[in-house]
Amino acid sequence: MRLIPLLSAWLLCVGAAQAATTTPAPMNTGTRLDHILLWGRGIDQVTSVMAVKLGFQVRPGRDPGGVANRYIRLSDGSFIELLGITRPDPAFDPGMKQDQEALKGGPGSRTFGFRTSSLDAIHTTLQALHYAVTPFFSGPDGAKPGWRLFAFDHAPLSSNTFFIDYAADYAPDQFDPGNADDYRVTREHPNGARELSAIWLVSGDADADRRQLEKMGFGHAVPVKLPEVGATGFCIPVGPTALLALQPEGPGLAKRVMAGGPRILGVSFGVADLERARRWVERGYEGKLASYRGLSGESFLAPTQDDLGLSIEFHAMEPDNLPCAATKASHDM
Structure with missing residues (x-):
């Protein structure tokens, strides 16, 4: 799953927090924290730290336009998306550029996601509370369902966030029912x-x-x-x-x-x-x-x-x- 091309123009922009003046919405019981986007000094540097020093298993990603990504997936369904620049003139979209400027080109994270089974209801509720939510985005490209998400035109929190949901049969690691053991092993880490x-x-x-x-x-x-x-x-x-x-x-x-x-x-x-x-x-x-x-x-x-x-x-x-x-x-x- 490649989130950055669709996410970053919306999620990685810095916005002032809105004032909380209305009654809180009902607690979103079908929601949990999903993942963070973590920039390294380079994709190999951040991979080495996570694997060698910390004991995580890192899965391959892609490298379109000079910004590569890799993944650390956990057995509870959450993950970390690792990001690194791989060439001197990467094809930054505006969100990536703002993120790198905020981090001053160094390592770090300033974006995270909520995973929810109530994506449409939460989108409607936040609109009613006058949050500047974006339209829905979906991916990956192709006819098979994958994920849907929305973000904010103006970040309501001090770090940027978005809400995402996944299709029931979405398999970012090309899961084959005949290779269940291989799929399970990708969620096992030397550090436990x-x-x-x-x-x-x-x-x-x-x-x-x-x-x-x-x-x-x-x-x-x-x-x-x-x-x-x-x-x-x-x-x-x-x-x-x-x-x-x-x-x-x-x-x-x-x-x-x-x-x-x-x-x-x-x-x-x-x-x-x-x-x-x-x-x-x-x-x-x-x-x-x-x-x-x-x-x-x-x-x-x-x-x-x-x-x-x-x-x-x-x-x-x-x-x-x-x-x-x-x-x-x-x-x-």
């Missing part, structure tokens, strides 16, 4: 990663993002603090996943990242064996990493900011762990 559990946004005003998310139908925000990165803000449940709206609090990683402007500060992954994941990352970065009790339970933070422009958190998968639930319990004590 199984799920995308959270995306961390950082801006100068976490409450502005919280208000916009509430207006869009994602309420039940819980106050949080992330001392590991020097941030404070809110945890907002999105189906089985969590969106963190954060801002810097004192010196720390969040403040250093925000010097380059609002963006995605980090991503959390649930792993089957936390110690195995930590051993892999410690070998990759040649140093010991401390664990901590994070928002999703026992966790550690990979030192990826210099390589990727965002942080990667790994945490142990806990049975029946609802997003933001542990945070709420701690806050209520």
Whole structure:
């Protein structure tokens, strides 16, 4: 699946957040966080970091016009789309150009997607709330159904976002029922990663993002603090996943990242064996990493900011762990 040609002209433009002045829409129970778009210094550089240092399996993509993409797909259906420039004069569309300007040509991410089974209803609701939503786009090219999405003419959040849905029989990896084992293996990773559990946004005003998310139908925000990165803000449940709206609090990683402007500060992954994941990352970065009790339970933070422009958190998968639930319990004590 190649999203960038259709997405970026709409999703990667920076817009001011709209004021939340209406009653929140109903909670979108059929919605979850789907993926992020992650730019590297080059496609081979970001692939090497994700595979060698962090232990992910990276799948091939395409390279039309000098911007290549590759994929890290997880067993919960989520993924990361890796992007890299492959020639001196890439055929940027306006969105790509704006994204690269915001990142100053460096690594990082500033766009993420929601996956929903209620795409038409959410589009209608957001229109009624006076959001400047785009028409629907669909792909890939061809007669067979694939995916549909819409984005925003003006970004309502500090980082850009879109809503996407996939056809029931859509198979981006050319799935053949006779090769079920091959398909399954593409979702297995040496580090044991199984799920995308959270995306961390950082801006100068976490409450502005919280208000916009509430207006869009994602309420039940819980106050949080992330001392590991020097941030404070809110945890907002999105189906089985969590969106963190954060801002810097004192010196720390969040403040250093925000010097380059609002963006995605980090991503959390649930792993089957936390110690195995930590051993892999410690070998990759040649140093010991401390664990901590994070928002999703026992966790550690990979030192990826210099390589990727965002942080990667790994945490142990806990049975029946609802997003933001542990945070709420701690806050209520």
